[in-house]
Amino acid sequence: MTDAIVAENLTYWYGDLVAVDHIDFNVASGEIFGFLGPNGAGKSTTVKMLTAQMKPKDGTATILGMDVTTKVRQIQSQIGVCFELPNMYEQMSAIENLKLFARLFNTKDFDGYDLLKRVDLAGRENERVENYSKGMRQRLMVARALVSKPKILFLDEPTSGLDPSSADGIRDIIRKESQRGATVFLTTHDMMEADELCDRVAFMDEGKLVALDTPHNLKLKYGRRALKAQVAGRGGELEEREVVMDRPDTPKAVEELFSSENVVTVHSEEATLGAIFMQITGRGLSG
Amino acid sequence: MNARIISALVIKDIVLIFRNKLFLLITVFGSIAYIAIYFVMPTTVDESLKIGLYSSSPVVPPVFQNLIDGGQEGVDVDKLDSDQALRDAVDEGTYIAGIALPADILTGDNPQINLYSRSDTPTEVSDSLAFMVSELAYVQSGQLPVTSQSVLGTDLIGKQIPMQDQMRTILPSILIIVQLFALATLISEEFEGRTVRAVLVSPANIVDFFMAKGVFGVGMAFGQGLIITAIIGGLATQAGIVILTLLLASLVITGIGFLCGAFSKDNMSAVSWSFVVMMLLLMPAMTALTPGVSNWVKIIPSYYFVDTLHRAMNFGMGWSDLWPSLLIMAAFAAAFTSLGVLALRKKVR
Numbered sequence: 224m225t226d227a228i229v230a231e232n233l234t235y236w237y238g239d240l241v242a243v244d245h246i247d248f249n250v251a252s253g254e255i256f257g258f259l260g261p262n263g264a265g266k267s268t269t270v271k272m273l274t275a276q277m278k279p280k281d282g283t284a285t286i287l288g289m290d291v292t293t294k295v296r297q298i299q300s301q302i303g304v305c306f307e308l309p310n311m312y313e314q315m316s317a318i319e320n321l322k323l324f325a326r327l328f329n330t331k332d333f334d335g336y337d338l339l340k341r342v343d344l345a346g347r348e349n350e351r352v353e354n355y356s357k358g359m360r361q362r363l364m365v366a367r368a369l370v371s372k373p374k375i376l377f378l379d380e381p382t383s384g385l386d387p388s389s390a391d392g393i394r395d396i397i398r399k400e401s402q403r404g405a406t407v408f409l410t411t412h413d414m415m416e417a418d419e420l421c422d423r424v425a426f427m428d429e430g431k432l433v434a435l436d437t438p439h440n441l442k443l444k445y446g447r448r449a450l451k452a453q454v455a456g457r458g459g460e461l462e463e464r465e466v467v468m469d470r471p472d473t474p475k476a477v478e479e480l481f482s483s484e485n486v487v488t489v490h491s492e493e494a495t496l497g498a499i500f501m502q503i504t505g506r507g508l509s510g
Numbered sequence: 511m512n513a514r515i516i517s518a519l520v521i522k523d524i525v526l527i528f529r530n531k532l533f534l535l536i537t538v539f540g541s542i543a544y545i546a547i548y549f550v551m552p553t554t555v556d557e558s559l560k561i562g563l564y565s566s567s568p569v570v571p572p573v574f575q576n577l578i579d580g581g582q583e584g585v586d587v588d589k590l591d592s593d594q595a596l597r598d599a600v601d602e603g604t605y606i607a608g609i610a611l612p613a614d615i616l617t618g619d620n621p622q623i624n625l626y627s628r629s630d631t632p633t634e635v636s637d638s639l640a641f642m643v644s645e646l647a648y649v650q651s652g653q654l655p656v657t658s659q660s661v662l663g664t665d666l667i668g669k670q671i672p673m674q675d676q677m678r679t680i681l682p683s684i685l686i687i688v689q690l691f692a693l694a695t696l697i698s699e700e701f702e703g704r705t706v707r708a709v710l711v712s713p714a715n716i717v718d719f720f721m722a723k724g725v726f727g728v729g730m731a732f733g734q735g736l737i738i739t740a741i742i743g744g745l746a747t748q749a750g751i752v753i754l755t756l757l758l759a760s761l762v763i764t765g766i767g768f769l770c771g772a773f774s775k776d777n778m779s780a781v782s783w784s785f786v787v788m789m790l791l792l793m794p795a796m797t798a799l800t801p802g803v804s805n806w807v808k809i810i811p812s813y814y815f816v817d818t819l820h821r822a823m824n825f826g827m828g829w830s831d832l833w834p835s836l837l838i839m840a841a842f843a844a845a846f847t848s849l850g851v852l853a854l855r856k857k858v859r
Contacts, residue, residue, distance in 0.1 A: 274711050300713040310704035312522065314529040326518035327712040367708070 225288075227252045227375050227406035228273060232282030235268050242268040244430035245282065250423075252374075255397065255407040257417035259500065260427030266410050267379070269427070273408070274304055274377055287374060300328060303373035307380045307410075309360040313353040317344055317363050320352060321370055328371035335370075342366045343392055358385045365393055375406045382416060394420055414496040424496065428504045438496060445502050446494020450477065454484040461487060511721060515714045519722030520729070523696060527730070532781075533692045540688065541734065544681045545741055549674075559635065560586045562605035562626075564596040566613040573646045574611065585642075593624075600626045607639050616651060623647060678744050679820040680795050682735040686759045687791045687812060689731035690767045691784040697723060697771025697854070698780035706858060716858055720851055727764035732757050748822040751832055755822065758836065759815040761843035766791075766811075768850025772857045811842040 228250035235243040243265040250256040260266050271277040273284055275295040284291045286298045311320050318335045325333040339348050342362035352360060365381050378397070382390035397407055397420055411417055417424050418438045426434040434441060442448075448468035453461050464484065466476045468491075480486065494502075527533050563574060570578065570589065577587040590596045593610050600608040608626035615621045623643055627636045700706040709719060735756040739745060744752055770787060774780035794813035807813050818835045821827040 276707070276711055296713050296715060299711055302711075304708075304711045306704070306707065308704060310708045312526065312705055313703060314526055315522070319525070323518060323522050324708075324712060327515055327709070327714050329514065329713070371712075 225252050226250065227254070227287055228256075228284070228408065230269070230273070230282070230284045233269065233272060233279050233284050234281035235265075235272060235277065236280055241430050243272070243279075246427075246430075246432040248425055248432060248435055250406055250408060252406055253401055253404050254422045255401050255409060255420050257421035257424035258408060258410045258427065259412070259414070259417055259424055259496070261506070264427040265430040266427050270377055270379065270408070270410060274302060275299055300371070301373060302375045302377060303368035303371055305364045305368040305376070305378045305381050307383065309357075309364060311352045311360060311363060311367070314351055316349045316351055317355070317366075318348040320363065321367060324367055324370045330371050333370065338366045338369060339363075341369075341396060343389065358389050361385055362389060362393065365396065369396075369400070372403075373405060375408065376400055377408045377410075379410045380412065381409070382411075382413065390416075414500070418496050426500055426503060433503050434499075441496065441499050442494050445499040448494070449492045450480075451490055451492050452480060452484070452486050453488040454480075455487050511717050512713070515718045516722045516725065519709070519714065519718065520726050523722065523726040524730075526699075527692055527696060527726075530692070530695070533695070536688055536691065537685075537734070541685060541738060544685060544738060547677065547681075549742075558584050558586045559607070559639075560588070560605050561639070562590050562596045562599050562608040563587050563611070564590045564593050564608070565611040565615070566593070567611060567615055569616075571611065571615055571650045573650045574609075577646075597626055606635055609639075609643055615647070621647065621651065674742075675824050676820075678739075678742050679816055679823055681742060682739045682744065682756060683759065683795045683812060683815045683819065684792065685738055686731045686735045686756065686763055686815070687788055687795070689727065689734070689760070690763050690770065690788055690791070691781070692730060693723070693727040693764060693767030694770035694774065694780045694784040695777060696726075697768065698774040698777050701771075701774075701857065702776050710858070716855065719858075720854065723768070723854075724764055724847070727767050728757070728760045731760035731763050735760065744819070744823050747824075747826050748828060751822045751827075751829065751836070752819060754836060755815060755818045755839065758839040758843050759812070762811050762815075762839065762846050763791075765843065765846025765848070765850040768854050769846065772850065772853035811839070811846070814839045814842070 226249040228248075230246060230248050232245050232247060233243055234241070234245050246265075246269070258266055258269070268277070272279050272291060273286060275286070275291045275298045278292050286294075287301055289298050291298060311317075312323070315323070317339055321335040321338060322333070325335065336345070336348060339345055342365055344359060344362055344366070347355070347359065352363065355363065361381070361384055365378070368376055368378065376397075381397070382393050385393065394416065397409070401407055407420075409417070409421060421438060423435065423437050424441065425432055434445075436444065450466040450468060452464040452466070454464055456462050464480060466473060466480055470476075561577075563570075563578065565571070565574065574587075576582070577585060578589050580586070587609075588605070590599060590608075596605075596608040596610055599605050606627070610624040610626065612621045612623065615623070625636065625640055625643060627639075700709075706719065710716060736753065739752060739756065766787060767784070770783045771780060774783050790810060791812040794807050794810045795816050814835050818832055818839070821832060821835075
């Protein structure tokens with residue numbers, strides 16, 4: 224698999240503030256890559272450099288093998304970007320918005336109606352965006368990012384503010400785009416979403432990349448697995464028992480639990496990405 | 511620069527601007543109103559001065575009676591029944607001036623003649639009237655000295671231009687200046703709605719964006735200015751100079767529109783900025799046609815639109831007379847478009 228995105232020593236600063244501090248990573252073609260971090264971590268600045276909106280102050284970044292500083296138009300014709308905040312032409316209809324961007328991208332065989340059907344906006348195509356709800360606008364933003372059938376999709380909080388059903392619909396689209404061969408660069412605060420969708424995730428904190436791996440490996444590396452059990456006491460009351468996994472004495476502890484206790488329920492507990500992020504950075508994603 | 515992208519962005523701007531209710535009101539209804547105003551304006555100048563006259567003497571002196579009987583070309587004199595009626599009629603604007611003759615006009619040593627005029631009566635008219643009355647009184651009684659028989663001040667009869675011709679100059683200028691509002695609000699909406707980011711992360715680059723806005727701004731201003739000029743017959747004389755003036759004016763307004771858009775934080779401030787600048791630009795449109803206009807007006811770019819159109823349309827002046835004004839307009843156009851693009855580029859970044 225070739226790399227769709229490569230960042231080497233990528234750096235950007237605003238005055239004295241180093242927003243992105245010499246980060247290195249690569250994203251393989253067709254991969255769904257989660258980019259996680261609290262507000263102000265440097266995610267947006269990184270995305271702006273990768274989408275050729277800003278030139279890196281140091282280091283390099285290539286998109287599909289093209290340098291972001293010199294091949295701006297070529298790069299931007301191959302990517303689709305969904306911004307976190309809605310930025311559609313409000314006084315135009317949904318289909319007019321999509322047609323405009325199809326013309327900008329010179330998309331062949333463009334079918335805006337089909338695209339709107341995919342994001343569950345069929346029947347509302349000719350309504351002006353100013354009359355859309357927040358969720359409808361968000362779905363339209365995703366549709367606009369797909370207009371050019373991009374090779375790389377940059378999605379910034381694409382399910383933010385959506386009801387569970389709509390959010391599932393967007394996640395389904397992300398999976399299908401990945402199956403089509405598109406690379407997805409997903410910025411999100413939703414750790415469950417990242418865990419569910421992403422092949423790999425990167426944690427950003429204070430401009431630095433503090434972790435990068437598959438969710439599974441991150442859990443293995445940083446998380447604590449445990450077996451949680453409820454046992455019945457002598458008087459019939461329920462008590463909690465926990466056996467920490469991945470230790471040398473774990474098999475013996477499990478055996479003892481089942482031989483000496485009256486086990487009522489048992490379930491395993493895995494670390495969440497949120498907990499791992501907190502473990503690594505010492506703070507949560509909201510901060 | 512990509513023609514396909516620019517044309518897509520221009521079409522988008524046209525769609526958006528015609529969905530802006532305020533712009534529609536100003537432009538479409540404004541244009542209709544301008545044309546209607548033009549065609550209801552008088553096509554000729556009423557060159558006669560309407561003057562009221564009251565004589566306290568039972569018999570109006572013959573030289574003044576001659577005036578009432580239409581003996582003086584260019585002066586219409588009506589006789590009124592009382593001094594108060596004369597004052598009231600002048601005050602209401604029925605007459606541009608009034609002459610009140612005393613009872614002893616024929617017999618007194620130094621008869622006192624009262625002249626009434628309104629505050630907006632041109633000085634030239636009242637001075638001329640004073641001279642005329644003195645002359646007639648002298649002719650009648652031989653008592654008042656005649657010091658001069660020349661007409662003082664500007665000879666308005668010779669310089670007046672029909673109202674319709676004045677509007678022919680002013681209307682296209684106003685219409686072009688009003689486009690400043692449309693362009694400034696359109697640009698500020700792009701920033702306020704963050705749509706400029708969406709456009710600039712597509713294959714459209716900043717040059718395409720500026721070109722599209724420039725083509726739209728110049729196209730709207732020039733197109734509308736040219737259409738209304740053609741409708742009101744402004745291309746009949748010195749068409750080349752008129753068209754070039756409209757084009758340069760549109761470029762100046764586009765540059766100023768860029769600046770207003772760049773300095774506006776949101777749509778409301780764009781409306782406020784463009785309104786203030788529009789008022790400033792409209793001043794020369796109102797004053798440029800007045801002889802003896804103050805020199806300070808000449809630092810306002812729009813003075814040159816109106817003045818050049820006026821000289822070309824109404825006096826048939828050619829390239830040899832007007833090239834300095836056209837050059838000044840070209841310099842304004844270059845300066846404002848450059849400043850506008852620089853300000854917008856900074857804002858985009």
